[in-house]
Amino acid sequence: xxxxxxxKNGIVIDPKNGVKAEKMDIFVKDGKIVEExxxxxxxxxxxxxxxxxxxxxxxxxxxxxxxxxxNTGRTMRPEEMRVVRNIANKFRAAVGRVLLTSPAIGxxxxxxxxxxxxxxxxxxxxxxxxxxxxxxxPMIDKAALPVFGxxxxxxxxxxxxxxxKLKTFIAWALERTKGFGVKVVNPGGVEAWMYGGNVKSLDDxxxxxxxxxxxxxxxxxxxxEELKLNHSVHIHCNxxxxxxxxxxxxxxxxxxxxxxxxARQVLHVTHVQFNAYAGDSWRTVSSGAEEIAKxxxxxxxxxxxxxxxxxxxxxxxxxxxxxxFTLHRLxxxxxxxxxxxxxxxxxxxxxxxxxxxPVHALQWAIGLELGLLIDSDKVVxxxxxxxxxxxTEYPYIMAMLMSKxxxxxxxxxxxxxxxxxxxxxxxxxxxxxxEVIHMTRSLPARILGLPQKGHLGVGADADIAIYNLNxxxxxxxxxxxxxxxxxxxxEYTIKSGRILVKNGELVDxxxxxTYWVDATGKVDMEAIKPDLEDYFKYYSVELQNYGVEExxxxxxxxxxx
Amino acid sequence: MAEENIVCTxxxxxxxxxxxxxxxxKSKKLCKLGSSKFSKKERIKAPMIDGKEVSYEEAIxxxxxxxxxxxxxxxxxxxxxxxxxxxxxxxLTEKVRGVYDQCASVCxxxxxxxVIEEGLPGGSLGAVKNRADVVxxxxxxxxxxxxxxxxxxxxxxKGLLIKDRKQRxxxxxxxxxxxxxxxxxxxxxxxxxxxxxxxxxxxAIISGNADAVPDEVGGVSKEKLVELAETxxxxxxxxxxxxxxxxxxxxxxxxxENAVKLIQLLNRHTRWIIxxxxxxxxxxxxxxxxxxxxxxxxxxxxxxGYPRFSPAEFSAVEVLKRRDCDAALIIASDPVAHFPxxxxxxxxxxxxxxxxxxxxxxxxxxxxxxxxxxAGLEAEGTAYRMDGIPLRVKxxxxxxxxxxxxxxxxxxxxxEELKR
Numbered sequence: 001x002x003x004x005x006x007x008k009n010g011i012v013i014d015p016k017n018g019v020k021a022e023k024m025d026i027f028v029k030d031g032k033i034v035e036e037x038x039x040x041x042x043x044x045x046x047x048x049x050x051x052x053x054x055x056x057x058x059x060x061x062x063x064x065x066x067x068x069x070x071n072t073g074r075t076m077r078p079e080e081m082r083v084v085r086n087i088a089n090k091f092r093a094a095v096g097r098v099l100l101t102s103p104a105i106g107x108x109x110x111x112x113x114x115x116x117x118x119x120x121x122x123x124x125x126x127x128x129x130x131x132x133x134x135x136x137x138p139m140i141d142k143a144a145l146p147v148f149g150x151x152x153x154x155x156x157x158x159x160x161x162x163x164x165k166l167k168t169f170i171a172w173a174l175e176r177t178k179g180f181g182v183k184v185v186n187p188g189g190v191e192a193w194m195y196g197g198n199v200k201s202l203d204d205x206x207x208x209x210x211x212x213x214x215x216x217x218x219x220x221x222x223x224x225e226e227l228k229l230n231h232s233v234h235i236h237c238n239x240x241x242x243x244x245x246x247x248x249x250x251x252x253x254x255x256x257x258x259x260x261x262x263a264r265q266v267l268h269v270t271h272v273q274f275n276a277y278a279g280d281s282w283r284t285v286s287s288g289a290e291e292i293a294k295x296x297x298x299x300x301x302x303x304x305x306x307x308x309x310x311x312x313x314x315x316x317x318x319x320x321x322x323x324x325f326t327l328h329r330l331x332x333x334x335x336x337x338x339x340x341x342x343x344x345x346x347x348x349x350x351x352x353x354x355x356x357x358p359v360h361a362l363q364w365a366i367g368l369e370l371g372l373l374i375d376s377d378k379v380v381x382x383x384x385x386x387x388x389x390x391x392t393e394y395p396y397i398m399a400m401l402m403s404k405x406x407x408x409x410x411x412x413x414x415x416x417x418x419x420x421x422x423x424x425x426x427x428x429x430x431x432x433x434x435e436v437i438h439m440t441r442s443l444p445a446r447i448l449g450l451p452q453k454g455h456l457g458v459g460a461d462a463d464i465a466i467y468n469l470n471x472x473x474x475x476x477x478x479x480x481x482x483x484x485x486x487x488x489x490x491e492y493t494i495k496s497g498r499i500l501v502k503n504g505e506l507v508d509x510x511x512x513x514t515y516w517v518d519a520t521g522k523v524d525m526e527a528i529k530p531d532l533e534d535y536f537k538y539y540s541v542e543l544q545n546y547g548v549e550e551x552x553x554x555x556x557x558x559x560x561x
Numbered sequence: 562m563a564e565e566n567i568v569c570t571x572x573x574x575x576x577x578x579x580x581x582x583x584x585x586x587k588s589k590k591l592c593k594l595g596s597s598k599f600s601k602k603e604r605i606k607a608p609m610i611d612g613k614e615v616s617y618e619e620a621i622x623x624x625x626x627x628x629x630x631x632x633x634x635x636x637x638x639x640x641x642x643x644x645x646x647x648x649x650x651x652x653l654t655e656k657v658r659g660v661y662d663q664c665a666s667v668c669x670x671x672x673x674x675x676v677i678e679e680g681l682p683g684g685s686l687g688a689v690k691n692r693a694d695v696v697x698x699x700x701x702x703x704x705x706x707x708x709x710x711x712x713x714x715x716x717x718x719k720g721l722l723i724k725d726r727k728q729r730x731x732x733x734x735x736x737x738x739x740x741x742x743x744x745x746x747x748x749x750x751x752x753x754x755x756x757x758x759x760x761x762x763x764x765a766i767i768s769g770n771a772d773a774v775p776d777e778v779g780g781v782s783k784e785k786l787v788e789l790a791e792t793x794x795x796x797x798x799x800x801x802x803x804x805x806x807x808x809x810x811x812x813x814x815x816x817x818e819n820a821v822k823l824i825q826l827l828n829r830h831t832r833w834i835i836x837x838x839x840x841x842x843x844x845x846x847x848x849x850x851x852x853x854x855x856x857x858x859x860x861x862x863x864x865x866g867y868p869r870f871s872p873a874e875f876s877a878v879e880v881l882k883r884r885d886c887d888a889a890l891i892i893a894s895d896p897v898a899h900f901p902x903x904x905x906x907x908x909x910x911x912x913x914x915x916x917x918x919x920x921x922x923x924x925x926x927x928x929x930x931x932x933x934x935x936a937g938l939e940a941e942g943t944a945y946r947m948d949g950i951p952l953r954v955k956x957x958x959x960x961x962x963x964x965x966x967x968x969x970x971x972x973x974x975x976x977e978e979l980k981r
Contacts, residue, residue: 066853075676075848075852075858081856081868088863088867093868095868101854103854125685126950128953132644132648132951193832194688194692195798195832196832325828328825334677334680335680335825339683339684339834341687341691342691345684348680349680538720538721540686541950544566549953552943
C-alpha cells in the first residue's frame, strides 16, 4: 500500500481555506494532508484528477446510524431489508432500502464521498449497544451524542440552579457513555410522557420537578459553554411535528441570545423542518420557514440543519417518545416505544412521504425553504436519516439547492397545496457549488468542533472525495441531472489517506475512529459522587456496571478538554 | 478474594449485583439458578475429534474444513454467549453461506413476528421498577424461571413512584396456579389456548363495546373481565410481561399481536407497556447482533451470498426436518435435548461441531467438540438483558479454556484461509 498520494490537477473547492474552484494539487502522507515537500522521495501514488472536483470528505452531523432505535427499526421492518446492495465477496453482504445494515451504512457513505457520520441520539444506558453498532460500521469516522434533556440528574441540578454540578454531571456522562456532546430531545416532554402527557410550551412545568424546558435548555447551554466542549448543545425542540410549532422553535433559538463562543455557535437546532409549521391544525398548516430563517440569520451564535424529507420510504425514530405515539395515532402504523430508566425514552414508527399528500409535500417544501433562505454559513444539509429518508439522497438536496429549474420541475409533481402554504415556488435563490460544499463539509465540521475535518488544508485528515464534475465548466442551474449523478457516486473516496472507493466501486475496507470528549479534568468528579450513589437506587443496574470502557471500543479517539 | 457486582450469565434478568468469592469458588446474592452456574460443574475436558482428545488448533482446523466443505451448514445456538462471539458467528455464517439461527426460533420468536406486525411498545426494567403500579404476568412465571425478577424489577421492587409493595397491584394470568400466582394480588385462571379471545374481550370492553362480550370467555366470567379492564384503565403505568405460555400456545404470534393492540389502546387512556420475559441471558443479543449485521434477528439464510429471512423455511428445526443442511455448528445450546425427533435424526446424520463449556446431549452426536470458557466467570463480553439493556459480563477467574470469541476468531481465520 502507498502511504503517500499526489492528487494531481484537480479543481479544488475548499471553503474553509478560501479556495474557490482552483486547479491545484493535494498531497497526502500518513493519513494527513501535507505540503508537497513532505512526499519527496516517497513511494507516491499519483491520482489524475484533471477536470474533476476535489473536496473534503462529507461530514454528516446528524443521522441515526447505530443503537437500539435503528436496530428496533430493522427488526420491525424486514421489508426494508430486501434491497441487496452487495453480495458477500471481498466485502460484507450489504442490504437495506432506507434502513441499512451496519456494513451497508459504511459502504453507502463511502460510495457517496462521505467520510464521517455522527449518531445523533444515544440513550445513555444503551451507550454500549450504540458503540457496538458504531464499531460494526466500516469505512467512516464516527461519534455519538448522548441525550440529556429528560435525565433526572439534569432536572435535579437545574432545579437546584447548580451549574457546577451540572457541568460535572455532563463530564461524567460523556466519559461513561464515550459520548461526544450534549443532545437534548424535547426537554421535559419525554418525562411528561411517562404520565401520558407532553409539554406544550417552553414554560410548562415538568411533572414532579420544579423545572421548565426553558430552564433546562439555558442551563445546559451555560454548562456546555463553561466546559468549552467541542460541540454546542444540539437540540431537537419541543413540540416537534405539531402545527404552530415554529413559534416555539423561534423562542428556543432566541434562548441562545445571552451566550457567545468565538469558535462556533452556542446552540445547534436540528432537523428544523419538523419544527417549522405555522397554522393551527393539519388542515390549516403552512410553512413557518421564513420566520425561522429571519431569526437564524439575525443571530450569530445559532446554526441549524434541515431534516429534509425525501419522497418515498422513511422510518421515524427519535428520543421524542410522545411525538412517536402521536404519529402512530395519526397514521395507524406500527409503533415501538422504549421508556428508559430515569433518562428519557424513544419511539419508532414507519413512514412514507408521498408527493401528492399535501402535508408531505409541504414538509418537503419547508426543508428546502430552510436550506435556501438561511445563510449558507448557518444551515447544514441533513435528512435526519432515516426520519426524513435516506442519506443516500443528499445529492438530490444539493442539486435542488443549486437549481431553480430543477425545483420547478419537482414542484409540478407535488401536491398544489405547497403553492399556497409555502414560499418555495417564489424563491429564486440558487446556492453556489462552494456554498453546498460548505454545507456538507466545512460547516458541519466547524459546528461539531472538529478542526481536522471538512477541509483540505495542511494538517487536515486526508478524508477526500473526488467527483466527476468540473466546477469551472458546470452550469449548476441547468445541468442539475449531471450534478446529481456526479455527487451520487464518487470517482474516488479517500479516508485517512487510503483509497476506499474508485469509480463508485469499493476497493478497500477501513475502520474509522470513534471520537469521544473527555472533560473530566475540568471538574471535580467527587462533587457528584454522593448524588450518583444515592439516585442510582432508581436504576436497575449498579453504578459500577454503568457505562463503557475505552478498551471495549475498536478505535477510540479521546479528545481531552 | 470477593468480587463485587458480578454480572450473572444465566437467565434474561442478568442480575448485576452478585458477589463471588474466588477462593471458595462460591457466589452470593444470586438465585439458585445463577449460583449453580457460578459453581464448579462438570466440564468438557479438552477439544475432541470423533471422541479423541486433540489441541484447540487441530479441532478448529477440522471444524473449518467441515464448514468450508459443506454446501449449506447450519450455525445454531448463540443465546448463551456474548455479542462479540455472536458477531463473529454471523460473519462466519455469511462467509460459508450457511444458515444462522438462534434459540429464539423455538422460544420467543413469535414475539418478534408480532413486532413486525404491530411494533413493541415497551420500556426498560428500571422504568417498571420506578413507575409500574399494575404488573401483569401473562403466561410467564418469574418465580421459577427468573427468580430475582420480582425482587429487582417488578413485584416487590421499590422505585421512584412505587415506594412499597402495597402500592403495586400484581396480577397473574395463567392456565394453572404458578409459584408467581401465590405472590400475586390476583390470579386469573384461563383455559389453555384461550389467550387470544380473552385479550380480544379486554379490547372490546376498554373500547366501549362490552355488549359484544359473552358471559364467559376462556373460563373467565365477563364480570371478572370487566373488573380486569377497569384495573388496566385505572392504572397510572401498567406493564404486561408475557412468557412462553402465550408465544407457544394456540395463536402464538397472533396472541402477542393482539396483546400489543391492547397496549396501543390502553395508551389512549393512560400509560402501558408490554415486554417479553426472555429466557437465556443473552438471547436478546443473539437477535440484535444479526439485526445490525444482516438485517434480521433469526432464521437467516446466506446461501445466495446475502441474507434472506423466512422463519418457516430457515429456522433450525425446519432446515433440519427438511434435511436442508449438510453440516452444523452448535454453540451454547443443546438442540439434541430440545428439538423434535425428526430434526435430531438429521442432526445425527451430518457432521456436527459443538462449542460449549458444558457437556450436554448434543456433545454425544458431535464430531468435533470444542470446549469454551464460561462467559461471566472465565471470559468477558457484552450481553443484553431481556429489556435490551447492555451489560458487560466479567472475567473473574483464570482458565485454560479459550473463550467463544477466541475460538470463533480463529475459526473464521481458518475458513478464510481455506477459501482463498
